[in-house]
Amino acid sequence: MNILLFIKHVPSSEDIKFDEKGNMIRENSQMTINLCDDYALENALRIKSAIPQARILAATMGPENAQESLRYCLAKGADKAFLLSDKVLRGADTLITSMALFKLYLKIAQKEGPVKLFLFGAKSSDGETANVPAQFAQTAQIGDICFAEKAESAAQDSITVSYSKNGVYRRIKAPLPCAVSFDISRDVILKMPSIAGKMKAKKAVIESFKAADIGFEPDFNAIEASPTWVGRYYDNKPQSLSKNVKISSIEEIAAVLKKEALK
Amino acid sequence: MSGILVIHHVNEAGALAGLASMAELGLSLSDASKLPLFALILSKNRGLPDEIRKMGFEKVYLSCDSRFYDSNFSASVCFEFLKNFPCGTVLFSADERNRAAAARLAVKMNSGLIADATEIFFKQDGLLALKPAAGGNIKAEIFSKSTLKIITCKTDTKTQIKLSQKECGIYDFTVPSGLTALTEIIEEKYCPKEGRNLEESKAVIGVGRSVKKEDMPLVKELAEILGAAIGYTRPAVHEGSGEIENQIGISGKTIRPEIYLNLGVSGKNYHMAGIKGNPLIISVNTDEKAPIVSYSDYFVKSDYKTFLLETIRELKK
Numbered sequence: 001m002n003i004l005l006f007i008k009h010v011p012s013s014e015d016i017k018f019d020e021k022g023n024m025i026r027e028n029s030q031m032t033i034n035l036c037d038d039y040a041l042e043n044a045l046r047i048k049s050a051i052p053q054a055r056i057l058a059a060t061m062g063p064e065n066a067q068e069s070l071r072y073c074l075a076k077g078a079d080k081a082f083l084l085s086d087k088v089l090r091g092a093d094t095l096i097t098s099m100a101l102f103k104l105y106l107k108i109a110q111k112e113g114p115v116k117l118f119l120f121g122a123k124s125s126d127g128e129t130a131n132v133p134a135q136f137a138q139t140a141q142i143g144d145i146c147f148a149e150k151a152e153s154a155a156q157d158s159i160t161v162s163y164s165k166n167g168v169y170r171r172i173k174a175p176l177p178c179a180v181s182f183d184i185s186r187d188v189i190l191k192m193p194s195i196a197g198k199m200k201a202k203k204a205v206i207e208s209f210k211a212a213d214i215g216f217e218p219d220f221n222a223i224e225a226s227p228t229w230v231g232r233y234y235d236n237k238p239q240s241l242s243k244n245v246k247i248s249s250i251e252e253i254a255a256v257l258k259k260e261a262l263k
Numbered sequence: 264m265s266g267i268l269v270i271h272h273v274n275e276a277g278a279l280a281g282l283a284s285m286a287e288l289g290l291s292l293s294d295a296s297k298l299p300l301f302a303l304i305l306s307k308n309r310g311l312p313d314e315i316r317k318m319g320f321e322k323v324y325l326s327c328d329s330r331f332y333d334s335n336f337s338a339s340v341c342f343e344f345l346k347n348f349p350c351g352t353v354l355f356s357a358d359e360r361n362r363a364a365a366a367r368l369a370v371k372m373n374s375g376l377i378a379d380a381t382e383i384f385f386k387q388d389g390l391l392a393l394k395p396a397a398g399g400n401i402k403a404e405i406f407s408k409s410t411l412k413i414i415t416c417k418t419d420t421k422t423q424i425k426l427s428q429k430e431c432g433i434y435d436f437t438v439p440s441g442l443t444a445l446t447e448i449i450e451e452k453y454c455p456k457e458g459r460n461l462e463e464s465k466a467v468i469g470v471g472r473s474v475k476k477e478d479m480p481l482v483k484e485l486a487e488i489l490g491a492a493i494g495y496t497r498p499a500v501h502e503g504s505g506e507i508e509n510q511i512g513i514s515g516k517t518i519r520p521e522i523y524l525n526l527g528v529s530g531k532n533y534h535m536a537g538i539k540g541n542p543l544i545i546s547v548n549t550d551e552k553a554p555i556v557s558y559s560d561y562f563v564k565s566d567y568k569t570f571l572l573e574t575i576r577e578l579k580k
Contacts, residue, residue, distance in 0.1 A: 093376075094366070094378075095369060095370065095376065126396065127396055128396055129378035131365075131378055132366075133363070133366075134362070134363035134364075135367070135369060138366065138370035138371060142445070143333070143335055144445075146363040164454060164506075165359055167454055168451065168452070168454070169450075169451070169452050170451050171449050171451075172447065172448055173446065174445060174446040175445075178445070178446075186506065227373075227375030227407060228376065228377055228409070229405070230403050231391070232403075233401045234401060234402040245559045245561070247564070248561045248563050250563055250569070250573045250574060251573075252561070253561060253574065255577075257522075257545075260521070260522055260543060261489045261490070261491070261522055262488075
């Protein structure tokens with residue numbers, strides 16, 4: 001059974017830079033695997049351990065250096081990795097991204113056989129839209145469970161996941177094929193890759209595709225094709241809270257708390 | 264029907280949670296464009312509070328079914344609705360369930376989708392929305408040139424309902440036959456939340472990454488004395504100190520306490536953006552250069568544990 005895990009190589013939250021047009025610069029930034037994607041990977045590994053014949057295929061669309069995050073997945077136990085990297089895909093919005101990922105999946109399926117389970121991180125730490133998993137599911141005409149927290153059980157023909165949101169705990173089951181996006185969860189521990197895993201990942205061959213390889217027309221341009229696009233960015237520093245601070249002692253604060261909170 | 268449509272999912276928090284801020288956003292767009300504002304309410308149950316008639320909508324449509332938890336089902340119902348009642352702009356509140364339904368609808372309609380809008384403006388050649396990105400550190404302008412514009416919006420559950428003079432009718436939109444859910448709920452239980460409600464508490468203790476999990480009982484003890492709720496920064500949630508549901512900030516809850524006492528919170532934009540209403544801010548941190556200092560009324564240079572032990576002792580006197 002093939003599990004296809006889509007990940008995103010994102011700037012670490014402390015290192016976000018833009019070019020003069022306001023595009024996020026992904027090259028030369030300190031980059032990492034998107035945090036929610038790491039949770040999706042942990043869940044993929046759980047499922048793999050329950051279904052011995054399961055294989056995890058990790059894939060991403062992004063710059064060449066996105067290979068680093070794919071190698072991280074390989075080091076932690078993914079079986080193969082695929083990269084879709086092409087300048088013409090730069091500026092793709094979520095509608096075009098989900099279409100591109102679907103085309104990438106079709107290409108991977110030609111080589112590796114059909115995929116039963118598509119896993120995603122619930123949202124990326126840079127764009128934070130959370131659009132792509134469900135948009136991919138709709139493009140693929142399959143069901144989705146978004147913002148899951150834990151894979152409870154999986155079989156050849158179904159998956160059961162759980163989440164707690166707004167004071168409600170749910171277990172949801174879906175027949176396969178299905179797309180599931182995973183959120184950060186206290187119930188799932190992120191493990192570090194082993195030394196042996198890192199060594200293996202370093203030597204692994206990552207298959208790389210251009211847009212034309214997966215069926216995009218030669219004149220395709222993601223910026224033109226995307227119905228939405230990003231304009232300028234602004235610093236989002238909240239202004240209204242800046243104050244004159246009083247440097248205090250613990251005793252003074254205890255007195256303030258007594259006066260203000262215990263009144 | 265050409266206009267602006269608010270699609271609202273009645274969740275466990277009740278029919279009106281978040282709807283007032285959606286109506287406010289929709290009405291501002293409606294005023295600016297002179298386009299009528301409609302609502303489609305997706306609900307498990309039939310009953311709707313009467314206030315909904317006076318929230319400024321031209322018409323409210325109600326669709327009842329137990330399968331709206333499933334994004335494919337919800338998106339299919341919205342798709343059928345728009346076939347019958349075409350609208351140019353569709354607004355969803357950005358909760359987890361709506362996001363997936365909006366995403367699927369966007370693909371069905373081959374439309375652009377903007378997520379998490381906080382402000383929306385019509386422009387000559389399309390629409391512009393502002394959304395927080397990169398953990399709220401930045402705000403991005405997103406344009407849509409789609410004929411149908413679909414937007415999920417950040418809602419504020421504290422927005423007061425502004426009742427209008429005009430009262431509208433509520434009409435049934437029957438779920439067309441043949442639509443299916445692709446997922447199944449096999450267990451559902453309501454879990455009473457631990458601790459006080461973060462959004463309602465007058466005092467909130469904010470916990471940063473440096474606070475160790477094993478010291479949380481001390482934080483809880485102080486919260487108990489002060490009658491305070493406990494909230495967390497995003498890194499603290501990532502470290503596993505608290506639930507994601509109690510995260511304060513742009514990707515979490517917005518709070519309006521009277522007192523915000525924070526421990527080891529650095530004061531990044533994405534956290535501070537979730538603190539509204541100008542509370543008294545007391546910060547405890549070992550780093551006097553942390554950004555939180557400039558937001559604070561009182562700052563104590565101390566490690567959080569010493570502060571907790573001494574303050575609890577003082578308050579118990």
